[in-house]
Amino acid sequence: MPKVIGHTPPWLSRPSAGARIFTDPTPQSPESPSKRASYLSAPPSADYQGPRRLVASRGTEIFTVVGNKIRWADLSSVRDDWEESSHSGNSRHGLSQSGGDDAGEPQAYRTLDVSIYYQIRQIVISPSGLFLAISTEHTVHIAVLPPTSRLTEHDRSPLKLKTYQLGPTIHVIPESPLASVLWHPLAASTVSSDCIVTITAEAAVRVWELDRSNKWSFERPALSIDLRKLADGVSCDEDFEPSGFGKTRGFSVDDFDMEVSAASFGGHGRDDEDAWASMTLWTAMRNGDIYALCPLLPSRWKPTSTTIPSLSTNAVSRMASIAGEDVDVDERRAADQQYEWVQEIDNDDPVLLDSVDSLEPFEVRLRPQNPSAIPRLQGPFSIQSEDEASDIEISDIFVFAATIDEHDLMMEEDDDDFDQFASHGIPFTTICVATTTNEALFAIDLDGVSGQWLPKKGKSAFSVPTSDAKGLILIDTITVETSGSNAANNWPMFTSDAVHNFNLFLTASKQIYSFSLNEWIMHLADELTGTEPLDPGFKTRLETTCESQVCITNKLLQVDEPTDILSAPAIVDDVSLGSFILSTAKSSAYVVFFDQAHLQASMIEPSSPELTAASPSRLNSQHLKVAEQEDPNELENLPTRAPYVPNKVFYANPLNPAEQMKQRLPPNLKRAIVEKPMRLSPGVLEIMTVTHRTISAQSGELEKAAAELFRRCERLREELGNQVKQMSELAQRLQHLKSGGEEDEDGNVADKKSAETRIQNAKERQASLMTRYEALRRKVGRVGSAKRELSTKETAWVEEIDTLGRNVGIGDDTQESGDLASRLDKRFEEVKRIAQELLDESKRVTQDSAPSPMSASMSTSMSTTKSAGSGSTAFGVSSRLQKERIGDVMAMVERESAVIDAVMKRLERLKVEY
Template identity: 70%
Template sequence: MPKVIGYTPPWLSRPSPGAKIFSDPAPQSPASPSKRSSYLGTPSSTKYQGPRRLVASRGTEVFTVVGNKIRWADLATVRDEWEESTQARSNRFGPARTGVAQGAEEDVYRTLDVSIYYQIRQITISPSGIFLAVCTEHTVHIAVLPPSSRLRDHDRSPLKLKTYQLGPTIHVIPESPLSAVLWHPLAAAGASNDSIVTVTASAAVRVWELDRSNKWSFERPYLAIDLRKLADGVSCDQDFEPSAFGKARGFSVDDFDMEVSAATFGGRGRDDEDAWASMTLWVAMRNGDIYALCPLLPSKWKPTATTIPSLSTTAVSRMASIAGEEADMDERRAADQQYEWVQEIDSDEPLLMESTDSLSECEIRLRPQNPSAIPRLQGPFAIQPEDDDKDIEISDIFVMPAKLDGEDLMGGEDLYDDFDLAAYTGVPFTTICVATPQNELWFAIDLDGVSGQWLPKKGKSAFSVPTSDAKELTLIETFAVNDSTTDSGTNWPMFTGDIVHNYNVFLTTSAQIYSIFLNDWVTRLAAELTGTEPIDPGLQMRLETSCQSQVCQLNKVIDIPEPTEVLSAPAVLDDISLGYFLLTTTPSSAYAVFFDQAHLRASFIEPSSLELTATSPTRLNTQVARVSAGEDSNELETLPTRSPYVPAKIFYANHLYPLEYMRQRLPANLKRAIIEKPMRLSPAMLEVMTNAHRTIGAQSAEMEKAAAELFRRCDRLREELGDQVKQMSELAQRLQNLRPSGDVDEDGNAKEKKTHDARLQDAKDKQARLMARYEALRRKVGRAGSAKRELSSKEKAWIEEVDVLGKNVGVEVDEQDVETHEEENARLDKRFETVKQLAHDLLEESKRLEKQQQETASTLERGDSAVTSAMSASTMSNGSMAGSRYSISASGSAQPFGVPSRLQKERIADVMAMVEREGAVIDAVMKRLERLKVEY
């Protein structure tokens, strides 16, 4: 959503000369007798309820209606002159300062004379910037604008424009008033030609193809359609032109059911829009019905870069989709008509015409003649649900087109390699916004879309007329704008599209302007509808949930202090030098709101010097810091607290204007009695004096009310300034008494407070100690890395041992080679089983040897007694036992293998220790294997 960064700048506020562009303090010329009312009335006694579009822009140039005059000004020049004059005032004194200001006031704007009798209600500039449509309630005048270089001349005298009245015998007072005047977005606009569409309240749509070399093009429309006749049409060969001027017509229900209140085109003529959008005219009726005319084109039109490929792809795909199915005959023939219309466009050779925005030539196309130049009226589209019996009244309509589908555009072919697919993916549905005079907003979407349709040819009875039953749009949100100051007699809400954000629109009521941002919600909903997965049963539930969420972000950007004045629909400007802002007017002053230029990643609205910032607070509100490429712009909070005070118009109004207005409307006898004859007391003179007193009293009351409001604002400003000074004093005192948390001793008493210089010196000393410590560590690490000392033999042996152990336990297993890892795990498992088997065999062998040793010992003990007796008996005979096969040990025990028992026990203990070590190694290996299995 665009962020508000400032309000009306000082160079458009009083007393600067730029404010005089939008105000007219001088009394207007005397009214003509046909417009006279009672001399007791006031200038604002008549109320008008209808669209007010009194501001238009062309680059940095602005056109505005003041009174019944059109004024032109270049805002960039106005701002530069104001800055120069302000700078001169700050550097000079005396008469020089006054001279600069007076010179700036004389050259601030230029009056464009168009000589229009009735009150101007709307002005709109063609997209080419060559023509200006000036509209009253019933008439339309086309003025030819001179180039910008001629308007910027130093000569500020009034400039008379060449003006053509559009249809002098068509748009006149006895006929119905105008509801909409629209420049066709696909018109083949050139240096002297363009196309405009007018829609009247009596449902008459006229397409005008303007050509300065052919005055007849301003007299008669090239295409005229009566929607009331077209709604009942059965063949495209019928006469659908509106009834001639002065021709009596009978009563019809359509006079009330089809009373047009507003109309708009469904697209802006951009490459990323649906091909049918820019050639679809949406017409809103006063009773709430909406109709569509598609395609509505002039005889020569300029397609966008994607229009022809998209139309061809759509027509061919529609024909292919119904070729193999049992489709309805009407649908099949409607597809044939669409294919025939597109095929005629493809077969014709494009014409070349000089482009208005560049020196190159552009291609234009001729409108196909078959099936017909007049499309079928589609609708009505009901925006109100059937179960809602509330009556609504539409004041304006705004349509956001569906985005072009890049995948459908390409159609799987490589013929359009120049197109960027990412640029043509977006919202696949049309979003419709409707406003009512009660300040209610209705938002709906059309999921099916609108494509070209025509009535059948005469004589083809097999082709029945398509049904015209009401098609209900998908209503997504309805809410009311809180506006307590709205005057129901003059309120007429209007939409104004944003030139920067596609899904942002401005709503203008009689006293407020709102910014309505739908981009976030539309993007969320588009993600559901453009998914590549097939539609599942939960789509409807998700769509309903999305529709129940917040649809738009509503922000009030302008709220005028005087509800008696009515706002005009604004003009949106986006320029690098001026910025991105919205400009609107009332009969007495101008109002502007500046937004940040997030689309440019920076805002260029900033003061040109510090002196201007210091002398202009409102200019300070409009500045915003430049955002670098790596800095988030959302972190910069530059929202102004409120809009600046605008003095009441009574301070600058001409105090003689009410009396002059009353004097001009006096009857001739009373005027002569006041001016030429001596004043005599009479009932007529008493009435004149009473009315004059009433007029002066009302003017004095307004002056007193404005003065009281100014006094209240000055008093509030004085109080707020006092509060600000008090807060700054308290903040300064807190900064002076600021004590760190460590300024308390162990007993809880405050330590002696150090001065700021001492605390700063302590911080510097601490920083120096940290730097010295860091330098010492850096040098130590540098010496350790740069010594290049050779490793010792023990270190090399330790490294080799670590490598061998890692290789044995599988630490160096390649993470990407899973099969090698599995083989290594199997090898380790096999080794583990082998070690377990070896340990088991060793244990069994030790047990067997121990048992055998025990049996041998018991046998020797039993034989000791027999040996002893035998030795005693044969001692005398043999004398010694040296030749015995048994050897007697010193302890008296005999060993069968000649191995001592002590040595056997030590060997068994060594084997058991080795088994324990192997078991520990095996356990460690198993744990390592478990970790490796978890990691891989």
């Protein structure tokens, strides 16, 4: 996952000219004008629940929707102009009263004039960069984009674009709304032609093969499929076209079970993807079912360098696997149809066309007509959430394609063109689903999807289609935080990362999250595609991998404005600008910069420290040029907190709310205040009441914004004071360190050695320790190396130990440790018994030899007299000799105790060794 290194740069923040690209300084008509809209209520688009993709990119160029107009800007030019203006010092930071551009400042954007009445909901640029699909809730317009040289002219006046409406009688207001608008990844794109696919909520899939020289291609689709009819079809000769405009339809359960929510192709037309992926259309229904349509191709399509070899290998291997086996009739028929379809591609001669982005022509193949141009609908696939009792409601779907199996593809190939695919493939398709309850579900399909068709009429047909859902393996469920979002307009959307594989961005109404499945998928792919034979630990490793963390989630952006609803972001990756995502809202643009770790080096360096500090992209390019020995975690120290953006009410046109209210007035009230003189009447009173509510709401927003700005200024002043205090303390400490002083706890400066002296002392101590270590190492190495004879003292000690061992029953021929312990225990018990008997006998002798009291007193006096005269005891032994004997006995007892302890320890060791 890329690391966040910065947020919205100053050249896209107010009051720079780049910030005005995404704001509307002039009052406009309502976003979605309607005669039935009440002037007392909000615009009808406020509660719109659907996809919002209002920004698109083409290199460093961006196209964004402001109000109901499309604006173009080159971010490289915007950044360069801001830097030049900052260096020259002629930047004007004042705001005009009207909120528009300053008179002396050039306009940073250019308006692309398109005649679209209803509110624009999505803009999708074609992979060739020549066409722009502009979608409303029900209609689709295709705009032809001029070259960059035409857009970068000095003339910044609005530029009229050539637009075509797709199917004026097909995509109309009474019909179902559009669910998705997708450019086909395998389209044979030229300067004047391309292919786009539209999917409506009523499960109508239409393939439009656009050609500027043939206006009829914008009127009627080349291929129309009604998925509700196709789900019940039994023959490919049936009519699967959607019902015409105005035709009555009967009630069907499919009206609810097959309400399309979103659609996505299974691949991006890359060489390392599975051959079936880019021609598979995945369609997600609102109730949680997922269907696959494979293959869905235009009449002329462009295969990749690995598509046809992979298709041929799969078809031949499938036919060989079922040859001579008793397999199901439907499975054998499906394999025959797939082989027939691939064989027609092999027998067809390719057509060479001029490429849009390269000088070399590319091959174009014709879509096979057999078995049919309309494939069989596969599914439904179901994803059951962890809470089985709850139903999911899908808002968007995205698919990571399975990687091509290079081992099967290059089994008989010696061409060097396939060397770039010498990595382990991912043998499964990963499906990501977003729900309206702010959940992201990740599942894998291990079986995969390949081309399937219905049988022709007159032949034995397939069995009756079953409604049993095919379960997908759920690997992770993530619930994102959507604080401050309104459920009425919350519609989570996926955006693929064009830079990193298996990275994804999820856009809620006020948050943007990034998901990374790269590490988990690669670990699982290594286990599943290993060339070595399976070992006993394969199952354990696979279970551990599946139970580990699947998706790494990071919250990138949070919007606090209550009226702002984020659009799906556009991804920009440029060497000079950096790598970032750009999302827009009603008030401003929001940018999140990432590091460019995928680039090993950058040829762009910051021209000055000021630019490096001001521009995250320049700072990013500087970090990309670090050497390998530098700390890679240095990027973590960069500030990632988004800068404060003043409230949009400070920059908004103060007349805009009144103008919008005025435009929503009924005609009679509008004439009353414009054409007729002002008179007191109920109508005028109503107008004044509504005006007062509008102006009071506007003044209330101004008061809140001013209070917030005051609090921010106070906090900024406190933070600056703390920073100055910390820097002063740090400077003082550095000064003391330089002068050789040191602060104690009382704040006094004490003398201390300089840094050089301390370093020298440390080096001397280190040398001394090394010398001692070497001496000890040599001494230990000599121990036992030379076979020296034992000294006399050591020999005597060994003999004493052996004698003691024999006395206690331990010799060289030691028996089992259990027998030794039992004998010693018996001897110990015998000693205790003898000691107790001796003690009892001594007490009895003492009692028997005790004299009478009279004789005792006489003998005591006599003994005292003798003792005083001779210094002897009653038994004729001197006290000194008695003490010496007692000392000898105590020493003997201690020695015996030590011997017994040593023997017991040796017994314990013998038990352990045994």
